[in-house]
Amino acid sequence: MGIDTHQQPVVYIRSDCHVAIAEGFNAHAQVEIRTADAAVVAQLVLVTNERLSHEQAALSEAAWQALGCPVEDEIAWLHHAAPVESMSYVRGKLYGQRLDDNSAAAIINDINAGRYSDIQLSAYVAACTGERLDVNETIAITRAMVDSGQRLRWANERVLDKHCVGGLPGNRTTPIVVAIVSANGVLMPKTSSRAITSPAGTADTMEVITPVQLGFEQMQQVVHDVGACLAWGGSVSLSPTDDIIIRIERALDLDSEGQLVASVISKKVAAGATHVLIDIPVGPTAKVRSDDKAHKLRQLLERTGAALGLDVRTVITDGSQPIGRGIGPALEARDVLQVLENDLHAPQDLRQKSLLLAAQLLEMSAVAEPGKGLELAERTLLSGQAWQQFQRICQAQGGFSRPAEAPFKHCVHARHDGVVAYFNNRFLARLAALAGAPNAAQAGIDLHVRLGDEVRAGAALFTLHAEAAGELAYALDFLDGHDDVIRIEEELTC
Structure with missing residues (x-):
């Protein structure tokens, strides 16, 4: 049909x-x-x-x-269809029973085989939401998710990967980090998810620039040829159950701490990684909102990774405001390219964070001595080696193209003088999504201010981008009832 x-x-x-x-x-x-x-x-x-x-x-x-x-x-x-026997475990979990290796494997296998309806999938997501999975349950689900798909294996002793737990608009460091690290001869087969509750995932952003739907053999060939890739994990059947669950999480706007960890670690194991660096942004409107939550998530990631043979290290970063200027696939792609090309207009916060993450990975790979990773990362970026490597990756995946601009735009201005004091990351993400992101790749938000900036009444705060007039109007309707997206506070004078 x-x-x-x-x-x-x-x-x-x-x-x-x-x-x-x-x-x-x-x-x-x-x-x-x-x-x-x-x-x-x-x-x-x-x-x-x-x-x-x-x-x-x-x-x-x-x-x-x-x-x-x-x-x-x-x-x-x-x-x-035959009754789905593993639903008894889901019902048990809803009533407080714990999952073990057998029940987790039964659920994941049935989901992967397409036996769960969307209603049954919603029940599973609800059963796991929040902090309802303990570490042993998380490990059991992670192992089952790895076993449900194909698994890449590499001859290299160290295979690097990185991930961000999300919840922070922009923050598109991965393409830059992969280019810097792999330009130094480190194997980095990076697979990424599409957006769950955000206006863009790394796969959505990269798809603006190059094909990301690589088959299993094609991905292996790309990594063999250029030492890295930037692919959508769902296209290579690595932990395929994850993308089925993500579809339901996106529709329900729900996240599970344990399922998040299972998603991240299962894909890293399936991609053949040995060492992984995970970015955990913390802020009042980020996904992780306190240091206590961040440390708990760090322990869960590291313990789950260790149980499946991964060396997982985490870095807790500032999540008080978006990283970069763009929010949405095309706008984030523009920021990425500006950093890689050493453009003078490149967002410096995105550049600096990417360098810091790349530095840690270079030291984890033993290519750089402890304390020398940042120097090597900066040299790789400034010399153009990272940009050249990024282009090689794109060409190997099927070609390179630059992002286009959206045809419909609306600039939002400050209503009074003051200082930028607060970003509501959740509202910014929602606003970009209502404008059409990530499905409409050119839709999103272009930020013009940062925390601490002094602004005058009428100054541009951000510009909404949309591919259709109706979507722009829809986003503006939402904005009309939410004045706290960016807060401008009056300066106090002595």
């Missing part, structure tokens, strides 16, 4: 079809569809449209792909 249902397979049949009547199918039932060569569990939608005959079933794009793109008029068998 050419209908995009994202990752959820859907099958459409007529409500008066003899199969529907004989099998007792109800709308939204989970049904198993089998052809001679493949099978998929799909959600059933009953239609009265006469476009379908009594002997036809139509498929959404996700179901069509899952069945291997069968030819039209191929025979298919439809049955009630």
